[in-house]
Amino acid sequence: MKPEAFTIRSSRPGAPGNGPGAFATGALVACLALAGAAGCLPDAARAQSPTPVPHHSWSFTGPLSHFDMAAVQRGYAVYDQVCASCHGMTAVTYGDLGGMGLTEEQVGRIAHAHHVRAGTDATGKPASRPATSDDHLLSPYASPAAAVAANHGARPPDQSRLAVVYPGGVDRMRALLLGYGRSPPPGTQVPEGSFYNPYAVNGLIAMPPLLHDGGVTYADGTSPTAAQQADDVVTFLAWVAQPHLEERHRTGVRVIAFLLVLLVLTFCLKRRIWSDVH
Numbered sequence: 268m269k270p271e272a273f274t275i276r277s278s279r280p281g282a283p284g285n286g287p288g289a290f291a292t293g294a295l296v297a298c299l300a301l302a303g304a305a306g307c308l309p310d311a312a313r314a315q316s317p318t319p320v321p322h323h324s325w326s327f328t329g330p331l332s333h334f335d336m337a338a339v340q341r342g343y344a345v346y347d348q349v350c351a352s353c354h355g356m357t358a359v360t361y362g363d364l365g366g367m368g369l370t371e372e373q374v375g376r377i378a379h380a381h382h383v384r385a386g387t388d389a390t391g392k393p394a395s396r397p398a399t400s401d402d403h404l405l406s407p408y409a410s411p412a413a414a415v416a417a418n419h420g421a422r423p424p425d426q427s428r429l430a431v432v433y434p435g436g437v438d439r440m441r442a443l444l445l446g447y448g449r450s451p452p453p454g455t456q457v458p459e460g461s462f463y464n465p466y467a468v469n470g471l472i473a474m475p476p477l478l479h480d481g482g483v484t485y486a487d488g489t490s491p492t493a494a495q496q497a498d499d500v501v502t503f504l505a506w507v508a509q510p511h512l513e514e515r516h517r518t519g520v521r522v523i524a525f526l527l528v529l530l531v532l533t534f535c536l537k538r539r540i541w542s543d544v545h
């Protein structure tokens with residue numbers, strides 16, 4: 268049997284496979300391929316992990332959701348104690364952390380405990396000073412090249428907006444953080460400086476496994492299991508990327524309530540105006 272079902276036979280102008288339409292489609296495909304190769308497309312269009320990502324239920328997804336601020340604060344502890352040694356968060360200041368429900372004094376204490384680069388001292392050596400609320404959470408590396416050199420040729424991405432731009436979103440981020448330690452499928456080469464992780468693109472990532480039970484200290488006494496740390500740090504990264512999400516949800520609910528009231532009033536008005544017409 269000939270595979271006729273798979274051949275496009277159409278004589279309509281503009282249909283796929285014919286005339287200017289085909290040319291346009293071809294050109295579009297070629298442009299997309301070029302753009303993809305040149306890195307112009309968002310990662311979501313190019314790179315997806317081969318393994319399906321398990322769904323996790325978060326406090327902050329859904330129209331009436333809110334951030335669990337205790338989790339956001341614990342997540343900052345994980346970021347600070349683990350992630351900050353490689354990842355910066357340059358769009359965020361220490362002052363912004365006040366939005367997690369901290370007092371000005373607590374924010375000041377956090378800032379003061381960190382140091383930022385401050386030019387050079389009298390002898391020409393790089394100098395630093397304690398941070399203030401206006402300082403940004405900078406990358407620990409002096410330059411992008413230094414970050415690449417320290418991480419086997421891969422650069423730890425800035426985490427200011429990572430939770431919203433990361434392909435696969437928060438579920439995949441959580442799965443990735445907890446996805447180490449499995450054996451790669453037979454035949455997979457894991458080069459020096461790479462780790463097998465089924466949720467990474469092509470199953471390989473230059474970031475080492477980081478979350479271990481008891482690996483961080485939580486101020487609120489929550490048990491710091493690896494899964495708890497992953498949930499908390501991802502919640503923190505989602506909050507930092509969209510700190511006004513709750514406000515926007517609340518505004519949305521108010522707008523819809525207002526429109527519903529308006530609808531009822533308009534309906535009553537319409538009945539009244541037309542009630543005299545016989």
Ligand code: HEC
Binds near residue numbers: 353423429471473
């Ligand atoms: C030892 C350095 C180091 C630490 C600490 C670290 N990372 Fe990374 N991270 C990297 C590197 C390097 C990459 C880039 C990996 C690549 O492109 O292969 C990366 C990439 C990522 C990515 C993107 C992964 C991808 O698919 O491209 C996420 C998400 C991430 N890190 C989250 C975290 C979180 C959350 C923490 C803290 C719990 C953390 N990282 C701590 C080095 C680190």
